[in-house]
Amino acid sequence: MDTHKIIESLPIFKGLSEKQHIMLAESAKTRTYSPGQLIIGDEDRTKTFYLVATGRVKLSKTSYDGREQTLYLFGPRELFGLCAVFSDTIFPANAVALEKSTLIIFPGEAVEALARQDPLILFNIIFVLSRQLKDSMHAIESLTLKGIPQRIASYLLTAAARNESGNHEMVTLPVTQRELAKLLGTTPETLSRILRQMTVDHLIRVEGKTVEITDRESLELFAGV
């Protein structure tokens, strides 16, 4: 894996010099995790943050009776753990690889050293944290104020809007329906039933992990957009 190449292509490191990209690449470690493997646990201490190079990672919390709520799903080119490194070093949840995943692990100190030369990277980190904070506010809204069918419709519309391929009527589910249910605060059975009902109502067409939005207007009405 060419860590340097990945680093120089990332928005968070944009505007940095070639020399700074090399410095970051040299300070980073690469590690591969198998499906289901714990990367870092809830309340573990960390002085590093993580970039997903390949694969998929979930951040989740577990209740005392074993129920699980997923807080975030992270895929290629996404960062997590910044909020721990740059506050009290306590990691806020369990981070688990959902598939075979290779992560690039950066020491917080490397960022501090860079920032002394050029504060640009700090603005980039503020941008990433701001986005994650806003996403978590939307998650609270969705989990507390929206019904489950509405939540699923909103999820599909947001995922379609963010589709990097540019086809905003198409969603490739990033994880299994079982894992997606944990993000949406429901059971796999309910998720599956609602996707089937949406298909019968001609709102979407599902084929494996691909969901095509066939009636956007009705899906938006459904989502309460």
Added chain:
Amino acid sequence: MDTHKIIESLPIFKGLSEKQHIMLAESAKTRTYSPGQLIIGDEDRTKTFYLVATGRVKLSKTSYDGREQTLYLFGPRELFGLCAVFSDTIFPANAVALEKSTLIIFPGEAVEALARQDPLILFNIIFVLSRQLKDSMHAIESLTLKGIPQRIASYLLTAAARNESGNHEMVTLPVTQRELAKLLGTTPETLSRILRQMTVDHLIRVEGKTVEITDRESLELFAGV
């Protein structure tokens, strides 16, 4: 109100020079809001962020059928709106004054100007955003994985731990029970009933807005700590 004095006493502006404190004070505006007044609305655009000088502010979301979920409560010396200014300028919720509140309003540009001289303020902003992000992850956990009595017990323990007076067995509820219920995802009636039951069980003693923790061990057991 001595804006300069407030600015120089805040952790987020610590380490800055006297000249920089003056520059911030001069760039800021002060505005007083009456109870119930909207400060900034969900999806409004903003290039400023807010510091509570006096009073109390809630950030909340409202559903299409009028239900409300409070995301955060902010009191004196707390900042909000950073995540909007430093991402896409879209404010993520409704900010409403819960009592007569005076806010100091900073333009994001003032921070950018300061950061060009000294990146310290950016580290401080990263710290604040990191804390808010971690708080919102705890909120998701609490709202989705904890029962209401457990949520209330956790809230009291966290509030007591953060009590600035140093008395960590005492909580002064920052808002009415009606508003607190909206933060904890319950109704005022349920909140009141559970506080009464906790009193009968000798876990707490309630007097007006003051809650004293009289049996910490049992309350912790109750909260699932």
